[in-house]
Amino acid sequence: MLGEDxxxxxxxxxxxxxxxVDPEVHLHEVVLDSTRQxxxxxxQKGEWPVxxxxxxxxxxxxxDEELKERLAQSLQARLEAARLRQAREEEEE
Amino acid sequence: xxxxxxxxxxxxxxRSAELHEQRLTKAAALTVFASDNLSSTAYATEEIxxxxxxxxxxxxxxxxxxxxxxxxxLIIVVLxxxxxxxTYPHGxxxxxxxxxxxxxxxxxxxAAALMLDYILTVAVSVAAGIAAMTSAFPxxxxxxxxxxxxxxxxxxxxNLRGVRESARVFAPFVxxxxxxxxxxxxxxxxxxxxxxLQPKMAYIPPEQPDYSTLFLLLSGFAAGxxxxxxxxxxxxxxxxxxxxxxxxxxxxxxxxxxILGCMFLGVSYLSQLYGVLPFKDGHETVVSQIAxxxxxxxxxxLGFFYYLTQLSTMFILILAANTCFAGFPRLASVLAEDRFxxxxxxxxxxxxxxxxxxxxxxxxxxxxxxxxxxxxHALIPLYAIGVFxxxxxxxxxxVVHWMKTRERGRGWRLALNLLGxxxxxxxxxxxxxxxxxxxxxxxxxxxxxxxYLFWKTRRHYFLVTKQLxxxxxxxxxxxxxxxxxxxxxxxxxxxxxxxxxxxSISKDVIAVTVNTDARSRKEIQENWKxxxxxxxxxxxxxxxxxxxxxxxxxxxxxxxxxxxxxxxVILPEFVPARWWHNLFHNQxxxxxxxxxxxxxxxxxxxxxxxxxx
Numbered sequence: 001m002l003g004e005d006x007x008x009x010x011x012x013x014x015x016x017x018x019x020x021v022d023p024e025v026h027l028h029e030v031v032l033d034s035t036r037q038x039x040x041x042x043x044q045k046g047e048w049p050v051x052x053x054x055x056x057x058x059x060x061x062x063x064d065e066e067l068k069e070r071l072a073q074s075l076q077a078r079l080e081a082a083r084l085r086q087a088r089e090e091e092e093e
Numbered sequence: 094x095x096x097x098x099x100x101x102x103x104x105x106x107x108r109s110a111e112l113h114e115q116r117l118t119k120a121a122a123l124t125v126f127a128s129d130n131l132s133s134t135a136y137a138t139e140e141i142x143x144x145x146x147x148x149x150x151x152x153x154x155x156x157x158x159x160x161x162x163x164x165x166x167l168i169i170v171v172l173x174x175x176x177x178x179x180t181y182p183h184g185x186x187x188x189x190x191x192x193x194x195x196x197x198x199x200x201x202x203x204a205a206a207l208m209l210d211y212i213l214t215v216a217v218s219v220a221a222g223i224a225a226m227t228s229a230f231p232x233x234x235x236x237x238x239x240x241x242x243x244x245x246x247x248x249x250x251x252n253l254r255g256v257r258e259s260a261r262v263f264a265p266f267v268x269x270x271x272x273x274x275x276x277x278x279x280x281x282x283x284x285x286x287x288x289x290l291q292p293k294m295a296y297i298p299p300e301q302p303d304y305s306t307l308f309l310l311l312s313g314f315a316a317g318x319x320x321x322x323x324x325x326x327x328x329x330x331x332x333x334x335x336x337x338x339x340x341x342x343x344x345x346x347x348x349x350x351x352i353l354g355c356m357f358l359g360v361s362y363l364s365q366l367y368g369v370l371p372f373k374d375g376h377e378t379v380v381s382q383i384a385x386x387x388x389x390x391x392x393x394x395l396g397f398f399y400y401l402t403q404l405s406t407m408f409i410l411i412l413a414a415n416t417c418f419a420g421f422p423r424l425a426s427v428l429a430e431d432r433f434x435x436x437x438x439x440x441x442x443x444x445x446x447x448x449x450x451x452x453x454x455x456x457x458x459x460x461x462x463x464x465x466x467x468x469x470h471a472l473i474p475l476y477a478i479g480v481f482x483x484x485x486x487x488x489x490x491x492v493v494h495w496m497k498t499r500e501r502g503r504g505w506r507l508a509l510n511l512l513g514x515x516x517x518x519x520x521x522x523x524x525x526x527x528x529x530x531x532x533x534x535x536x537x538x539x540x541x542x543x544x545y546l547f548w549k550t551r552r553h554y555f556l557v558t559k560q561l562x563x564x565x566x567x568x569x570x571x572x573x574x575x576x577x578x579x580x581x582x583x584x585x586x587x588x589x590x591x592x593x594x595x596x597s598i599s600k601d602v603i604a605v606t607v608n609t610d611a612r613s614r615k616e617i618q619e620n621w622k623x624x625x626x627x628x629x630x631x632x633x634x635x636x637x638x639x640x641x642x643x644x645x646x647x648x649x650x651x652x653x654x655x656x657x658x659x660x661x662v663i664l665p666e667f668v669p670a671r672w673w674h675n676l677f678h679n680q681x682x683x684x685x686x687x688x689x690x691x692x693x694x695x696x697x698x699x700x701x702x703x704x705x706x
Binding site: 001026028029031033034035038040042044046047048049050051053078081082085 | 573575600601603614627628629630631632633634635636637639642643646647649650651653654655
């Protein structure tokens with residue numbers, strides 16, 4: 001689990017970048033897995049929770065611009081997946 | 094509470110070792126397996142007379158020759174079934190014989206026809222019995238459907254208590270009916286020939302002057318063949334008999350046929366002797382007219398037997414359904430063992446009977462009665478077709494069997510079964526021809542439909558077996574294991590118990606909560622960290638106050654995060670001290686559990702916390 005300071009720093013950095021990508025997206029939490037290699041950003045846009053995974057080394061090695069681009073790509077992919085899932089849910093209903 | 098009620102109604106569970114003790118003596122088996130067959134005495138003669146009436150009273154004396162022909166048919170069928178019992182002592186009747194000798198398709202036709210007939214028999218006989226009651230007490234007429242339901246429930250309960258119990262409950266009614274019927278026949282003959290009791294003759298002109306005599310006789314014969322329904326029940330339930338099962342089952346079959354033959358011929362003869370005419374509106378049955386004429390209706394004298402006959406007739410008509418409660422579950426269990434019916438139908442219940450089959454039969458026949466509002470006379474034309482179809486297929490199966498074997502005496506056995514197959518086959522065609530427009534066409538639709546369901550069930554089991562098979566199976570490798578624990582925003586004992594359990598099975602645990610009332614996220618996080626330091630909490634916002642949907646979507650996101658990850662959802666649940674306390678709580682865990690059941694890659698575990706007060 002991330003230490004409090006590191007957690008807050010990550011939240012602060014990623015929140016700022018995400019605000020530039022999509023102001024409607026809120027970052028709720030960041031979790032580091034037990035192997036200490038994978039980060040997971042827990043976001044939410046409207047009603048939709050979105051989880052974006054990222055390698056820890058990528059996170060620390062990327063500059064802000066690169067990280068923003070990476071986040072934007074991942075977010076778009078996840079929102080597209082969410083849109084498809086919603087369409088499927090509505091179809092099932 | 095429910096287990097106590099079940100024990101009171103059905104009795105204590107029986108050990109599997111007691112199965113043999115539950116088997117029936119010949120006398121008890123007669124009441125279980127023969128009530129359907131014997132009850133036909135109450136209406137078979139009347140069915141023939143109603144057909145012959147079209148030609149007026151001049152044709153009515155043909156009732157005795159027709160009854161004689163049906164009795165000869167009965168002898169042929171019973172002797173053939175005696176062979177069937179000897180050859181197939183494990184039961185299954187027409188289905189097993191047809192399947193093994195003519196192929197699975199023929200077996201399923203026989204099974205479908207028999208099952209249909211069992212369901213119809215319960216519905217029709219119960220409705221007919223209750224109709225007899227409502228005729229005597231018209232005030233009960235508005236409660237007809239409820240009375241039918243009560244009669245079915247009574248029979249279900251008696252049969253669920255065990256086969257011996259049902260025999261014990263119903264035996265007095267069956268034997269009273271048999272005694273009354275023979276008393277009627279002997280008294281009727283005695284009073285006519287010794288005391289000179291005269292018939293109540295009346296001339297009736299033909300309704301249709303241009304009737305065809307042959308068609309009329311055939312129609313009368315087809316109508317009277319309802320007397321043979323229920324003959325096959327013993328062959329389906331051979332294993333319900335005490336040892337030696339074959340000998341006991343055969344003797345019971347022959348005794349049943351002898352009683353039926355005598356009663357049927359006797360009642361038909363009396364109807365001719367006393368010139369009894371059937372009423373088309375059915376306000377008084379032929380048996381009632383004969384009994385009223387022979388015994389009189391003075392309760393102080395012989396008239397007592399009139400009322401006893403009527404009462405026992407009413408009960409035997411209802412109890413005809415009891416044979417089906419013995420036959421249907423056994424047939425269904427054989428089908429289930431072959432995977433053509435749900436496996437539960439092959440399970441022996443607490444009382445060593447096929448409880449699920451009994452309940453299924455009760456439910457289906459009740460649905461039929463409710464669907465027809467207790468008026469099921471429209472179903473009567475469907476009667477007998479299924480049985481004769483099964484007769485024909487099983488006898489044909491035995492013919493093939495004897496052709497394959499080299500057993501001693503196979504020549505005369507083959508001839509007997511060939512005669513049985515031919516006669517029952519011809520009779521079936523006659524019944525279909527005569528009754529087709531009166532509803533027999535329904536059987537033509539229902540039998541293939543049931544067969545389709547059998548095949549679909551079999552295919553389902555095949556696919557399940559294939560998918561669970563270890564052939565070509567690579568043991569799955571779980572690289573990682575992420576555990577999600579949906580929790581309430583405020584930690585409590587239930588939540589902490591679940592978190593403890595989750596951390597014991599994985600190092601990657603994520604707690605998630607839904608903030609429906611816009612509480613401060615900071616406050617929730619701080620409160621969480623006071624109790625749980627090592628598990629992150631994700632707080633999801635829910636602008637529309639939905640709890641389940643955001644949780645399901647979050648779980649889906651975690652599931653998509655890594656492909657080598659196994660996701661478990663641990664559901665903290667508290668179990669109230671009283672069942673009705675559940676009414677005071679949201680059942681979020683239950684709803685989540687139900688929704689996650691259909692997610693193929695997610696493991697769901699409940700961590701219950703039992704409340705004491």
